[in-house]
Amino acid sequence: MQPIQFAGLTVGGGGPLLLIAGPCVIESESHAIDLAIAIRDIARRAGVPYVFKASYDKANRTSGRSFRGPGLEEGLRILARVRDQANVPILTDIHEAAHAAPVAEVADVLQIPAFLSRQTDLLEAAARTNRVVNLKKGQFLAPTDIRHAIEKVTAAGNDRVIVTERGFTFGYHNLVVDMRAFPIMRAFGYPVVYDVTHSLQLPGGGDGVTAGQAEFIEPLASAGVAAGVDGVFLEVHEQPAKARSDAQNALRLDLLEPLLERLVRIHAIEHPARLHSGETSPRT
Numbered sequence: 304m305q306p307i308q309f310a311g312l313t314v315g316g317g318g319p320l321l322l323i324a325g326p327c328v329i330e331s332e333s334h335a336i337d338l339a340i341a342i343r344d345i346a347r348r349a350g351v352p353y354v355f356k357a358s359y360d361k362a363n364r365t366s367g368r369s370f371r372g373p374g375l376e377e378g379l380r381i382l383a384r385v386r387d388q389a390n391v392p393i394l395t396d397i398h399e400a401a402h403a404a405p406v407a408e409v410a411d412v413l414q415i416p417a418f419l420s421r422q423t424d425l426l427e428a429a430a431r432t433n434r435v436v437n438l439k440k441g442q443f444l445a446p447t448d449i450r451h452a453i454e455k456v457t458a459a460g461n462d463r464v465i466v467t468e469r470g471f472t473f474g475y476h477n478l479v480v481d482m483r484a485f486p487i488m489r490a491f492g493y494p495v496v497y498d499v500t501h502s503l504q505l506p507g508g509g510d511g512v513t514a515g516q517a518e519f520i521e522p523l524a525s526a527g528v529a530a531g532v533d534g535v536f537l538e539v540h541e542q543p544a545k546a547r548s549d550a551q552n553a554l555r556l557d558l559l560e561p562l563l564e565r566l567v568r569i570h571a572i573e574h575p576a577r578l579h580s581g582e583t584s585p586r587t
Contacts, residue, residue: 304316304489304492304493304494305549306318306494307435307463307464307465307493307494309384309392309411309434309435309463310354310392310410311392312352312392312532313352313355314352314465314494314496314533315465315493315494315533316420316465316494318352318533319350319351319352319401319567319568319570320351320472320528320532320533320534320535320566320567321351321352321353321354321494321496321533321534321535322342322346322351322352322353322354322356322534322535322537322563323353323354323356323394323534323536323537324342324343324346324353324355324356324536324537324538324539324554324559325338325339325356325357325495325538325539326338326357326538326539326540326546326548326550326553327357327358327361327538327540327547327549327553328357328358328359328370328371328372328548328549329357329358329359329372329373329378329381329382329504330479330546331381332381332384335355335357335381335382335384335385335516336384336385336388336389338539338540338541338556339355339385339388339389339391340388340389341541341556341573342355342539342556342559343355343389343390343391343434345559345560345563346563348560349560349563349564350567351563351567351569352392353392354389354391354392354393354394354411354412355385355386355389355392356393356395356414356536357377357382357385357395358372358395358396359372359373359374359375359378359379359381359382359395360372360373360374360375360376360378360398360546362398363398363418364456365586369548370470370547370548372417372548373511375402375405375560376407377396379405379406379408379409382395382409382410383409386409386423386428392411392412393409393410393411393412394410394411394412394413394414394437395409395410395412395413395414396413396414396415396416397414397415397425397428397429397453398416398419399425399426400425400427400428400478401428403425403428403429403432404428404432405434405435406432407432409510410434411434411435412434412435412436412437412465413429413432413434413435413436413437414436414437414439415429415437415439415452416439416502417437417439417440417441417442417469418441418442420439420440420441420449421441421444421451421452423455425469426438426452426455426456426459426558427455427456427570429456429461430456430457430459430460430461431459431460431461432461433460433461433463434463435463435464435465436461436463436464436465437454437464437466437467437496438452438453438456438464438465438466438467438485439467439469439498440452440466440468440469440488441549442469442470442471442472442478442506443471443472445471446468446475446484446488447487447529448489449466449488449491450491453466453491453493455581457533459476461560463567464493465493465494465495465496465533465534466488466491466493466494466495466496466498467482467495467496467497467498467536468484468485468488468495468496468498468502468527468532469498469501469502469536470498470501470502470503471484472506476505476506476514477505477547478502478503478504478505478506480497480502480523480527480566482526482527482530483529484539485497485527485530485532486530486531489531489533494534495531495533495534496532496533496534496536497524497527497532497534497535497536498535498536499523499527499535499536499537500517500520500536500537500538500549500552500553501519501536501538501549501552501553502523503515503516503517503519503520503523503548503552504552505551514551514552515549515550515551515552515553516551516552517543517551517552517554517555519560520537520552520554521562521565524537524562524566524568525565525566528566528569528570529572533575535566537554537559538552538553538554539553539554539555539556539559540553540554540555540556541555541556541557542555543555568586
């Protein structure tokens with residue numbers, strides 16, 4: 304696997320475990336900046352490279368009454384402020400091909416939402432920005448099927464691709480994560496990230512909102528890292544119960560540091576040289 308480099312970070316190729324984390328949706332400028340700085344500092348103590356994530360528009364909320372975010376223009380202004388104030392790379396998702404170019408002016412990584420992972424025009428527009436493209440595997444796709452989405456991006460001239468697993472539809476209101484998916488998708492030669500918190504959603508299971516099972520974040524994150532992923536994706540909030548999107552499956556901020564310490568040590572089992580060098584010891 305060839306590692307992917309962007310914004311001074313390296314993902315894949317035996318490098319450090321990548322953390323992609325932030326609130327599900329931008330709630331306010333101050334909240335986004337404060338949370339980005341808090342997560343950044345935790346990631347630094349754990350020796351983990353960090354990318355801030357948040358959505359400017361949640362176009363696929365269960366109910367039309369749900370909060371969607373500040374929208375494209377205001378959302379990009381806030382993400383630019385987060386980038387500059389917290390000095391962190393930015394990831395955000397796009398839902399329309401026309402959004403790719405303006406979002407690329409701010410974000411280091413353009414994310415393709417799982418439900419849109421087969422939308423050719425969207426993938427090609429993201430690819431043409433020459434930003435890193437994070438492909439979320441659709442809940443309806445087998446792990447081998449993601450190769451077609453990868454090929455759409457690379458055929459458009461961009462080989463900076465990350466693939467993210469976020470669970471497979473398993474009956475009504477349930478997702479399941481097949482741990483075989485991680486080595487299967489890594490065999491395509493691109494870094495693989497595990498979206499832990501979205502895989503713990505109960506989509507539509509909350510009578511107009513998405514329910515979730517945050518109590519299983521630690522065991523599933525640990526299993527995914529043990530299965531060889533190159534990074535983890537976590538929705539983090541200081542008060543998940545008050546989060547304006549995905550409240551029930553977000554990780555509470557004060558639980559992030561011990562979780563990262565655990566995941567870094569699990570990751571080091573596959574890469575013992577970093578453990579021996581002290582690189583993965585957050586307290587040294």
